[in-house]
Amino acid sequence: MSTAPAAPTAPIALPPLANDRFLRACLRLPTDATPVWLMRQAGRYLPEYRATRDVAGSFMGLATNPELACEVTMQPLRRYDLDAAILFSDILTVPDAMGLGLSFAAGEGPKFAKVVRDEAAVAALAVPDMDKLRYVFDAVRTIRRELSDANGVGKVPLIGFSGSPWTLACYMVEGGGSDDYRLVKTLMYQRPDLMHRILAVNADAVALYLNTQIEAGAQAAMIFDSWGGVLADGAFQQFSLAYTKRVLSQLKREHDGHRIPHIVFTKGGGLWLDEIADSGCDVVGLDWTMNLCRARQITGDRVALQGNLDPNVLFAQPEQVREQVIQTLDSFGRHTPGCGHIFNLGHGISQFTPPESVSVLVDTVHEHSRTLR
């Protein structure tokens, strides 16, 4: 724990944007209202998303088509007053580019055709040729164009992202989702040497991938450590956080003279918040189990915080959604110089969410957060 650092004094160059609240909050600069975006905001809860996915034929068909990926990225921005766009893609594109063959069966999670479970499969891993991920960078460029007005001023910033080295490794070893992480943890406990080698390759691949997204136009970079929270204390630091740091240490902090904030989100990582805040990132994403007031005490405002409403709140009535959003904003508390809060859910939005709930959420964030300044 540390005391609150002073607000940044050196001028931070931000890109030309009609709405730069998100970037300002990431960098702990004052904002008129709390910015908000939602993990998986371009997703199945929107009928227009489902229609576009049907045109594409499959999730990967959609993700690999830059025009359609741009279309679904823009859809939530047309409906809601969101403060950031996030690239439509998947956290697992990097291992797909490594040749593992990513697919999504209807109604199921991701699956890899090839798995990485033995010495030979580990030895064969390498940082993939970024040309295999060109569809991602093309999507980034297309979205940035779409977000820009005639003078090159963006509507809102665009966030690029990847899965964390550990989260990628979970899927690469398990071959898909898991409820006990038995295979990946067996490899980790039995052959830590092999696990470290997978994670080192993943970290370097993720760093190159995010840097190439930044060069293509991503204005912030987020690392999703979706499965960091399944690790034991000790193992988390060694097998997840150490490699997230390895990514962060290689990431561009500036591009075209503009600061690129780095966000780390570890689902279930609340117990390690202090250590995550020391990873070198600008923003720590939190799930709904963490109290934001306490998170702010722990981090002493040395990072901005992103989160953390339970996505299931969106199944309640509008007045109840409003109340819960206000409670989350209030738990962060009054804004003081050098603090930063980006409102988000604590996990991706559910496909069953009523789209009207998102309007209530977004409008309440903007409206109520003005009273906390």
Added chain:
Amino acid sequence: MSTAPAAPTAPIALPPLANDRFLRACLRLPTDATPVWLMRQAGRYLPEYRATRDVAGSFMGLATNPELACEVTMQPLRRYDLDAAILFSDILTVPDAMGLGLSFAAGEGPKFAKVVRDEAAVAALAVPDMDKLRYVFDAVRTIRRELSDANGVGKVPLIGFSGSPWTLACYMVEGGGSDDYRLVKTLMYQRPDLMHRILAVNADAVALYLNTQIEAGAQAAMIFDSWGGVLADGAFQQFSLAYTKRVLSQLKREHDGHRIPHIVFTKGGGLWLDEIADSGCDVVGLDWTMNLCRARQITGDRVALQGNLDPNVLFAQPEQVREQVIQTLDSFGRHTPGCGHIFNLGHGISQFTPPESVSVLVDTVHEHSRTLR
């Protein structure tokens, strides 16, 4: 956080046992070595368990047959030098007795034939007649007889248990396992009045159930809040912990003149450890995400701690299992007056565990923990 309380000074009456390490550790009395038992120690990883279950025909067939339930309870004690027996049963027997119809399809989790999702279903809930759970109390009596020598001295104590009010509610509303808890959380956020009514009935039912287990011979009572950790901060306190406390406040602390320790285990509850330690329980169970040294600092030894090895460690080689067990014991640290540690896994043992790994675990706990006194 609080400073370490003094060791209990008033004499605490313990039942006659050949091995009372477990009860002593629960009550923070000195022990010669750290006691150990494993959640789900009577389970599918043991070939003799699978043989007995085949005789019973099904999981519920096994759980409802006191002789066979006793047999599987005793099986791990024959193989390993465990310091406690735990009743073979399920956390969901109470809602089954409420008439919801519990079953386990082969290879799947629990399922309820009836679900509780509307006003009428909630209104119909009531504390069940304990006669419907007689098979459990008969099993407790049978096991206690089996554990006793000719002089009525038990080999090790017997732990009774139940799911927590919130965890029962999750299954009662969802009808089975869930990966997003959407239905139960929708009810909770939309109709908190109905959720409170379910939880109140569950709490009173669980308290009566555990007290009847204690009267039948259970020498410690454990509440499994397996799904407390899926709740948002704030909701956890209101919908899980408040009702765990309602159970605890009604539980017998003595039976036949002997102290009955109460254990609360909240999977994923590390962030709320300080509050759980104030619930009135004697022991807090921890999953593997919590560092035991830190847990001890947070609780100031005002409760005993139980845990917390990742069950996946048991898939490693014997020398690696040994190392990880030693690391866990060392993270708890040196034993000082008034502290208590019961070694356990951070969750139930996996059905795929090699039985030999459990021998290494148990023997290492006893051997290494002597050096920490």
